[in-house]
Amino acid sequence: MLRTSLDDTIVAVSTPIGEGGIGIVRMSGPKALEIADRIFLSKDGRMPSAFNTYTVHYGHVINRKQKTENGERRTENGEQKHIDEVLLTVMKSPKSYTREDIVEINCHGGPAVLKEILGLVAASGARIAEPGEFTKRAFLNGRIDLVKAEAVLDIIKAKTDSSLRLAMSQLEGALSKEVNVILERLSGILSRVEAAIDFPDEEIEIMKEEDLHNALKGVKEGLERLLATADQGIVAREGILAIICGKPNVGKSSLMNLLLKRDRVIVTPIPGTTRDAVEETINLRGFPMRLVDTAGIHQTLDPLGLKGIERSRRYLQEADMALFVLDGSSPVDAEDRVIAGMVKDKKVLVIINKADLPQKVGERDVKDILESEFIVNISALRQDVEPLEDAMLKLAGFGGVFQQEGAIVSNARHKALLEHSLERLQGGIKSVEDDFSAEFIAQDLKEAIYQLGLIVGKSVSCDILDRIFSEFCVGK
Ligand SMILES: Nc1nc2c(ncn2[C@@H]2O[C@H](COP(=O)(O)OP(=O)(O)OP(=O)(O)O)[C@@H](O)[C@H]2O)c(=O)[nH]1
Ligand SMILES: [Mg+2]
Numbered sequence: 334m335l336r337t338s339l340d341d342t343i344v345a346v347s348t349p350i351g352e353g354g355i356g357i358v359r360m361s362g363p364k365a366l367e368i369a370d371r372i373f374l375s376k377d378g379r380m381p382s383a384f385n386t387y388t389v390h391y392g393h394v395i396n397r398k399q400k401t402e403n404g405e406r407r408t409e410n411g412e413q414k415h416i417d418e419v420l421l422t423v424m425k426s427p428k429s430y431t432r433e434d435i436v437e438i439n440c441h442g443g444p445a446v447l448k449e450i451l452g453l454v455a456a457s458g459a460r461i462a463e464p465g466e467f468t469k470r471a472f473l474n475g476r477i478d479l480v481k482a483e484a485v486l487d488i489i490k491a492k493t494d495s496s497l498r499l500a501m502s503q504l505e506g507a508l509s510k511e512v513n514v515i516l517e518r519l520s521g522i523l524s525r526v527e528a529a530i531d532f533p534d535e536e537i538e539i540m541k542e543e544d545l546h547n548a549l550k551g552v553k554e555g556l557e558r559l560l561a562t563a564d565q566g567i568v569a570r571e572g573i574l575a576i577i578c579g580k581p582n583v584g585k586s587s588l589m590n591l592l593l594k595r596d597r598v599i600v601t602p603i604p605g606t607t608r609d610a611v612e613e614t615i616n617l618r619g620f621p622m623r624l625v626d627t628a629g630i631h632q633t634l635d636p637l638g639l640k641g642i643e644r645s646r647r648y649l650q651e652a653d654m655a656l657f658v659l660d661g662s663s664p665v666d667a668e669d670r671v672i673a674g675m676v677k678d679k680k681v682l683v684i685i686n687k688a689d690l691p692q693k694v695g696e697r698d699v700k701d702i703l704e705s706e707f708i709v710n711i712s713a714l715r716q717d718v719e720p721l722e723d724a725m726l727k728l729a730g731f732g733g734v735f736q737q738e739g740a741i742v743s744n745a746r747h748k749a750l751l752e753h754s755l756e757r758l759q760g761g762i763k764s765v766e767d768d769f770s771a772e773f774i775a776q777d778l779k780e781a782i783y784q785l786g787l788i789v790g791k792s793v794s795c796d797i798l799d800r801i802f803s804e805f806c807v808g809k
Contacts (some may be wrong), residue, residue, distance in 0.1 A: 339433075339473060342368065343462035344454045346447045347808030353442030358450045359808060360459055361467055365434040366423070368457045371397065372450075373421050373438075374413065381436060386425035394419050394438060394450050416453065417446050431467050432474035465805025469798065472790060479790030479801070480509045483744060486805050487570060494619035495569045499743045508559075508740040508747070512788050515555050519758075519785070522548050523778040529771045542765060545774075549762045556755045559742055563751070565730060566743035568653070572614060572621035573729050576648045578676065579658035580668040581605050581629030584686040587713035588658060589613070589626035591721070598626050605629060608641040610648050617722060620729070625652070630672050646675070654680040654728055657703070661710065662690035665698045673702040681705045682728045684721065688712040746801075747788050754784035 342362025348355065360368060369381035375392035384390060395413040417440045424435040440446055455461055463469075465486070472482045480503055487500035502508075525540045540548075577585045581604035589611070590596050598611050605628070612625045625648050628641030649655065655676040659669055683699050685692075689712040699708055709724040711717035742748055761777035787793050 339470060342459045343466055343470075344451060344459035345462040345466070345808035346451055347437075348442060348447075350444060351442075352444070355439050356442035356447045357808075358438040358440065358447065358454060359467065360436045360438075360454060361429070361431045361433045361462075361470060362459070363434065364458050365436045366425075368454055368459055369421065369423070369436045371457050372453055373419075375421070381421060381423055384423045386423060386428065389420050389422045391418075391420055393417065394440065394453065396453055416449050417441055427474075430476075431470040432476045433470060462807060463802070464807050465802035465809060468805060468809055469802045472798075478509050479793060480512070480744075480747070480788060481506065482790070483746075483801060485809065486801075487743075489806065489809060492614065493616045493621045496572075496621055499566065499570055499741060502741065503743070508742065509789055511555070511559060511740040512785055515552055515559075516782060516785050516789075518548070518552050518555075519778060519782050522552070523775060523782065526771050526775045526778060530775060542768075546762065546765050549758060549765065553755065553758050553762065556751055556758065559740060560748065560751050560755065562740070563742040563748040566741040567745055567748065568729065569620060569741075570743035571745075572623050573653045574623045574625070574651060575654045575656055575725070575729075576625045576627060576645075576652040577656045577658060578627055578645060578649060578672060579629060580631050580660075580666075580672060583629070583658045583660040584713045585629065585658050586626050588656070588684065588686065588721070589624060591713050591716060591718050592617075592624060594718075604631075605633075605635075605638060608637055610641075610644045617725060617729075620726070622725075622729070630675070631668050649675060649679075652679060654682065656682050656684055656725070657705075658684045658686050659694055659699070660687055661685040661692050661694045662687045664693045665702060670702050677703060680707075680728055682707040682709065682724055684724075685710045686713055688717070689715050750784050750788045754781045757781040757784065 340363065342360055342364040344358065344360045347357040347359045366382040372394055373381055373392055374395045375381070375390050379390075381390070394416045396416060397413050420439040422437040422439070424430070424437075426432055426434045429435040438450060440450055451461070468477075468482050468485050471477050472479060477485075484500045484503035488497065488504065491497035491500050522540075522545065526545070529540065577589055579585050582602070586598040586600045586607050589598050590600065592615055593613055597613060599606055607626060607628050610625050610627045612623060615622050615624050627645035627648055628638070630642050630645055633639060633642070657672065657676050659665065681703065683703065683705050685694050685699070685708065688710045696708055699705070707724060707728045709720055711721050742751065757777045757780040761774050761781065764773045764777060783792065787797070
C-alpha cells in the first residue's frame, strides 16, 4: 500500500526563492477551488469554482480574516485586506498536471508576498507540499509512469543540450515504450508457460521448447540492446568526472582555465601553485563534464603539499577518466612515470602540453610509460582548445549513442533493474536448456517481469518512491 494520501490539498511556491517579476503559488487537490473561492476576489466578482477549466482571471488575493487578541475573526464587509494583485489559473480534474483540481496564482515574485499567500492558503486548509509531490501525484494518479516522472526532474536539472534532449525523449516515452513492449512479450510467454503448468496432461504441447527458447532469446536481445546504451546514457545525463593530473608545473591549471574559458584557477611559473583540488562543471559541446584541477603529484615533505597530493590521489580513484598532462618541452622523467602507473587502469588522455616550445616528448616516449591510444599535442598558452576538446570527446565516447534510433537508458536505477531482469531471464533460458520443469521457468520469468515493472513504477515500494521524489524541488 502506498502511504501517500491523495485526499488532502497541497500547496507550494513553484518558483525559485528570491526576487523575481512573477512568483507562482500552486495548489492541487480536492479543496483547491474551495480554498481559491475563499482567498481570491476576481475583478468580475465570480468565484473560482465557477470558472471554466484552463482559464486565467485577474483579481486580488485577499485575507478575509483579521488577527485579534482572541484569535482570528472574519472582517466586516469591505474590510478585506488585499495581499497582492494576481492572475489566477484554474485547471480542473482530470485534465491537469496531477489529474486533480489545480489552481495557480501568479503573484509578484517577492519572498514576503509569496510567503504571505502560501501561509494564507495553508491556513485555509491546504498542506505544504513535500518536494516533488505534484509530480508524485501525477504518477500515483496514473497520468505518467515513473520513468516520465524521473524525466521531469531531469529536465529541471538539465544543464546541457544532451542532458535536456535525453530527458525530453524520456518524458515523451521512448524508454517507457520499449520497456512496456518487453514486459508484454515476457508476460505473454509467461502465460503460456503457466498454461503448461495448469494443464500438464494436455495432448498438444502448449509451447514447443524450441519456440520458448527462441522467444526468450528474443526478449534477452531486447534487454541487451537497451543495456548497451546505458553507460553512455548515464554519462550524458550525470556528467563524466574527469581529473587533470600530472607533475607540478606542466600546465594543468592553464588547461583547466582554457576548458572553462575563464581564469578560474591561479597559474604561476612556480611549481606547486595548486594546493587543493578545484572542481567545476563544464559544458563540453553539449555534454556535461565535471572537471577537476589537482595539485601536481610529486615527492615532498611539506605537510600542505602532502595533503593536496593525497586529495589528488583520492579524486583520481573516483574519476571516470584522467587527463594526464606532460610538459612537452622537457623529457619524460621518473615523476611522470609514477603518475602513469597511477592512471594506467583508467581511460586516459595524454596531453602533451607546451607545444609552442621546442619539443622533447614524442609519442614513443609516451608509449614507453603508458599504453593509451589517446594522445594530443597542444599548447595551453596558444589556447589550442579545439583539438583538446575533440580528443576529450573521443575519449569519453560521447556522441555515438545519440546517433542511434530508439530508447536510451540514462539512469543508474533503470540500468540496475535491467541487469537484474536480464539475470533472471538468463536463468529462465538456462532452465529451458536444462529441461527443468515449467514451474522453475515461470519463477524466473515472474522475477524478470517484476524487475522490469519497477522501472516504469509497477509494484514499486513507498521507500523507492520517497527516495526518487525527495530529489525534486518543492513546488514541482
Ligand atoms: N610556454 C608555455 N607555457 C605554459 C603552457 N601552459 C602553461 N604554461 C606555463 O607553465 C607554468 C605552470 O602552469 P600551471 O598551469 O600553473 O601548471 P600546473 O600544472 O597547474 O602547476 P602546479 O599547480 O604547480 O602543479 C606557468 O608559468 C604557465 O604560464 C604552454 O602551453 N606553453
Ligand atoms: Mg596548478
